[in-house]
Amino acid sequence: MDCEHKTIVLANAVGKKPESGGYEVDFLVRCGDCETEFFRTNEYKKEIINISKH
Numbered sequence: 001m002d003c004e005h006k007t008i009v010l011a012n013a014v015g016k017k018p019e020s021g022g023y024e025v026d027f028l029v030r031c032g033d034c035e036t037e038f039f040r041t042n043e044y045k046k047e048i049i050n051i052s053k054h
Contacts, residue, residue: 003031003033003036005031005032005033005034005036006033007030007032007033008029008030008031008032008038009030009032009033010027010028010029010042011027011028011030012025012026012027012028012043013025013026013028013040014026014037015042015044016042016045021037023030024042024044025042025043025044025045026040026041026043026045027040027041027042027043027048
């Protein structure tokens with residue numbers, strides 16, 4: 001059965017490991033049911049603005 005992607009999750013996830021050590025953080029959009037990732041970007045030196053209205 002195909003997922004209808006009724007639950008969308010906006011989350012932070014561990015990104016790549018830079019040469020300087022530690023881990024970078026990625027911002028991602030994925031399905032909450034089947035965990036398919038629709039979008040992922042690295043947050044390093046970026047401002048993430050939440051414009052959602054509930």
